[in-house]
Amino acid sequence: MxxxxxxxxxxxxxxxxxxxxxxxxxxxxxxxxxxxxxxxxxxxxxxxxxxxxxxxxxxxxxxxxxxxxxxxxxxxxxxxxxxxxxxxxxxxxxxxxxxxxxxxxxxxxxxxxxxxxxxxxxxxxxxxxxxxPTWPEQRRIADFLDAEIRRICRIVELRQTQDALTQDRLQAIRDGRVAALYEKYGSVPLRRLMRSIEQGSSPQCDAVPAADEEWGVLKLSSVKSGRFIPGENKRLPEGELGQTASSNVVHVGDVLVTRANTPALVGDVAVVDVGGRFLLPDLIYRVNLGADADARYIAQVALCTRVRSLVSAQARGSSQSMVKLRGEDIREWPIPPAPIAEQLSFMDQIEQAGSRVAALRSALARQISVLTERRQALITAAVTGQMDVTTARGVGVS
Structure with a gap:
């Protein structure tokens, strides 16, 4: 048409x-x-x-x-x-x-x-x-798209609910394993298992990620739900590295904790698992651990509901859109002092469960992506006359 x-x-x-x-x-x-x-x-x-x-x-x-x-x-x-x-x-x-x-x-x-x-x-x-097009045609197209987009959105919402349930399942597994360690070993404050805690600085940066041979200052979003996301950084302008302390360089194995964020995200933890030219910002702490603590173990315990509840109580701020944690707060997090061998065994169990959940979430994400693309294609085809909406009910959506 x-x-x-x-x-x-x-x-x-x-x-x-x-x-x-x-x-x-x-x-x-x-x-x-x-x-x-x-x-x-x-x-x-x-x-x-x-x-x-x-x-x-x-x-x-x-x-x-x-x-x-x-x-x-x-x-x-x-x-x-x-x-x-x-x-x-x-x-x-x-x-x-x-x-x-x-x-x-x-x-x-x-x-x-x-x-x-x-x-x-x-x-x-x-x-x-x-x-x-004519007014009657405009109305027919709008009615058609209202119905079809509603169906697609309903399916997307179901997939998103499934995704949330898989995350809840992983959290339940983590909480159960950590609870068993608390019962067996009790808890000690994190300060007993660490050497120091530090924060970086946030110099003026470009609003784009760093390329392979460039330096980037990490963003808060580089630490998300226990995962380190290296692409979430801002490029440090050429020539500025000399003004940034070398102690801010991030290394594989570092434990990162967000110092400021929304109440739901502050105190999020991740372990750096890939190398790169990354610098620590002022809104992320680095926790330097002692020999008796595995970085991945500490991060997983910090993500359990018991510690997250403590973080919610510790967080301070005049605005509920942004709150902060002090280094002293993190030092008091309760950690089961399990032997290194048992910490590693615990991590094997969590990583196996995490792999299963990640595979399921990946499949759900692909389905949501296909549905999203289908939604966009349907809108474009309908409003540009590439399809006759009077004969196209329920096209390609199930």
Whole structure:
């Protein structure tokens, strides 16, 4: 099917001038039930609204414009309060749901500006060209996509639930094994098994990861759920290494603990298991252990529910979006003083269980990826006329 096209300025009114951003303190004082929108979705709930009508919201800056399957446009009804990072569009000559689907199929490469943060200016927004079939066809496409996307999302949610359950299973295995060690050996504070604890520094870095022969300062996200993710770093500019202490160099076998993060993530632990030119930042501790403690063992015990509960009690901060741990807090973590041989046996059991869980999670991730790609392909095909939605119910989704 061949349809005409139209620039966005012909079919919408841009209401960005009525947006009002609120900081965390202001939102706390206005806490309510109305969605407070940012570039990536609902950030909070507030009292009062700026709009109460059918609208389409489109990310302005920081939205995932180039991530397959990630929505950047949203159809909304009812009261909302948008901040200044998301455009507010009032459809006036186009079906609102169809418009949102169109904007989620646009190639934004020709419209985005910004060297460090993707930004869609209002001027570029209004020159976006979209398909423009008849109004009845727009409605048929929107109805079809509503039903099909709902089915796909339901399957994705089921797979995500399965993934969460597999993680819970690994946590239950870890807790059971650690509980047996507590019962057998009791516990000693971590300071009895360590030599020192240190933190690095965070010099000004480039907003890209370091290449193979470059130095990178680790980000908080390099320590995640017991895993070390080396790609999560920021490149240190050439010539800056001399100003960074050599003691900040990260080595294989180092135990890393996040010093500051959200309440759920602070105190996360990982062991560095790959080499590279990485530097310790100021928001991650390195725990230097004594000869009686295996690094992987300490990390796994630190991830058990007993220690994580203690971390929650220890974490301090004036904002619930970011809390911190002191080195003194980490020194007090209770660790079963098992002999090295039993620590290694414990790790064999945990790693075997972890391998089984990782294989299952990998299979689930592949399924979710395929479904996400299918969702995007379906939207693009429907809004561009590559498929006839009147004869395409349930295509390729089971």
């Amino acid at each position: 061949t349809w005409s096209t139209v620039p966005l300025r012909r079919v919408v009114d841009c209401l960005d001038g009525r947006r009002i951003p609120l900081n965390a303190e202001q939102r706390a004082s206005l806490h309510g039930e109305v969605p407070y929108w940012g570039a990536n979705g609902v950030l909070d709930r507030v009292y009062g609204s700026l709009f109460n009508e059918p609208l389409v919201l489109l990310g302005e800056d920081g939205a995932p414009f180039f991530e397959v399957g990630k929505s950047v446009a949203f159809y909304v009804e009812g009261p909302i309060w948008p901040n200044n990072h998301i455009h507010v569009l009032r459809p006036r000559a186009i079906e609102p749901r169809f418009l949102a689907y169109c904007l989620n199929s646009v190639d934004y490469g020709s419209y985005i500006t910004g060297s460090t943060r993707d930004k869609l200016t209002q001027e570029d927004l209004l020159r976006i060209v979209i398909p423009y």
